[in-house]
Amino acid sequence: MKILITGATGLIGQELVATFLEKGHIVNYLTTSKDKIISKDNYFGYYWNPNENSIDENCFINVDIIIHLAGASIAKRWTAAYKKEIIDSRINTAALLYKTLNNNPHQVKQIISASGTAIYPESEFEFYDESAKSTEQNFLASVVTKWEESVDAFQKLGIKVCKLRTGVVFANNGGALPEMVKPIKVGFGALMGNGKQIQSWIHCKDLIHLYYFAFQNQLEGVFNAVAPNPVSNAELTKTIAKTIRKPLFMPNIPQFLMKFILGEMSILLFSSKNISSKKIQNLGFRFIFPTCKEAIEDLYK
Numbered sequence: 001m002k003i004l005i006t007g008a009t010g011l012i013g014q015e016l017v018a019t020f021l022e023k024g025h026i027v028n029y030l031t032t033s034k035d036k037i038i039s040k041d042n043y044f045g046y047y048w049n050p051n052e053n054s055i056d057e058n059c060f061i062n063v064d065i066i067i068h069l070a071g072a073s074i075a076k077r078w079t080a081a082y083k084k085e086i087i088d089s090r091i092n093t094a095a096l097l098y099k100t101l102n103n104n105p106h107q108v109k110q111i112i113s114a115s116g117t118a119i120y121p122e123s124e125f126e127f128y129d130e131s132a133k134s135t136e137q138n139f140l141a142s143v144v145t146k147w148e149e150s151v152d153a154f155q156k157l158g159i160k161v162c163k164l165r166t167g168v169v170f171a172n173n174g175g176a177l178p179e180m181v182k183p184i185k186v187g188f189g190a191l192m193g194n195g196k197q198i199q200s201w202i203h204c205k206d207l208i209h210l211y212y213f214a215f216q217n218q219l220e221g222v223f224n225a226v227a228p229n230p231v232s233n234a235e236l237t238k239t240i241a242k243t244i245r246k247p248l249f250m251p252n253i254p255q256f257l258m259k260f261i262l263g264e265m266s267i268l269l270f271s272s273k274n275i276s277s278k279k280i281q282n283l284g285f286r287f288i289f290p291t292c293k294e295a296i297e298d299l300y301k
Contacts, residue, residue: 002026002062003215006093007069007114009036011174015208016067017043023212028059030070050092053099060106065215068094068113068151074140075176078264087143094150101157110160112214113151117165117200117226119144122272124198129276130165130222139264148222160220167200167226167275169207170289172299176268181300184241190250192258195234197272200226203289203298213285223280230274231292243296 003020007013008029020027026042037045046059050070072089076082094113101108118140120128135141144165154161169175183189202210202225210225231239241248258266277287289295 001064002028003065003067004028004030004059004063004108005067005069006030006097007071010069011171012114012169012204012207012211013069015204016069016211019208019212028063030055030059048096050089050096053096055096055100057100057104060101060104060108062107064107064109066097066108066111067211067215068097068111071114071147074143074265074268075179076265077262078139083139087146090143090147091150094147094153098150098153098157101154101159108157108159110162110215110218110220111151111154112162112164112211112219113147115148115151115163115165115222116140116144117167117224117273117275118271119148119165120273120275123274124196124272125274127274127276130224130279138267140267160218162214162219163222164207164210164214164225165222165275166207167202167224167230167273169204170201170295170299171204175204177299180237181240181244184237184246184248185244187246188250189237189241189246189248191237191248191252192233192269193252193255195232195237195252197233197270198230198274199233199236200224200230200273200275201236201292201295202227203287203295205298206287206289209288210280210285213280217283219283224275224277225280226275226277227287227290227292227295228277228281229291233269236292236296239292239296240300243293243300 028044030048046056048055070093072085119135121136170177255270
């Protein structure tokens with residue numbers, strides 16, 4: 001089959017491209033950088049500029065599935081201008097894809113879109129699954145709401161919509177985990193706040209397999225892309241320290257200090273998200289790394 005991937009040069013995108021090519025599929029990808037356009041074997045690049053509402057429509061020829069990963073990183077200081085970029089980079093890209101498909105003949109059957117767990121309420125004890133009606137009321141939650149609404153529009157075109165609400169991705173070559181490991185490696189590791197906040201996470205390999213599972217099974221609807229065992233900040237920090245054989249002796253870092261340093265973005269370190277993955281498991285998906293210990297040891301031992 002032929003797959004179109006946005007955000008193909010990112011941490012997850014690169015791994016997804018490799019997986020689909022390895023399994024014999026053809027991959028088209030969209031890029032905003034003309035010098036990143038490659039055409040070889042079963043891998044073809046196309047230019048787009050969502051800010052100018054411009055896209056090479058040839059990218060859709062014979063495409064069966066779209067995997068939509070495009071979106072500005074949330075791990076940069078949230079100035080007013082950057083907040084707008086975070087939202088626009090998700091909504092405008094989806095809108096451009098929708099508009100182009102709506103105006104042209106196509107054979108796209110499914111879109112699988114990244115999404116986020118920020119939409120769920122704060123919780124240390126209660127598990128939230130995809131049926132949760134209450135939502136968090138903050139900037140990131142509003143981003144997820146608008147993001148998912150922009151993708152839901154594809155249903156009007158008769159396209160199946162699958163949204164993967166992704167927790168903290170554990171990888172050793174990008175994302176949040178290496179930033180957690182750095183201070184521990186040099187002896188400055190410490191718990192954030194009281195360390196009780198829950199982090200719902202997923203190993204990058206499991207996330208790649210989950211995207212492929214959603215593709216194989218033509219899934220439709222919302223699914224939590226999180227491992228079955230959420231972990232507290234304290235347990236995660238101690239697991240990292242034990243795995244890389246470093247002591248933890250620094251005092252806990254208070255929330256007000258990180259807010260002073262990082263601004264509103266500090267919520268990423270103190271937010272508590274206790275999220276269930278039962279829905280995807282009940283469909284037969286099996287995690288390679290179900291526990292934090294297994295994931296950290298795979299990446300750093």
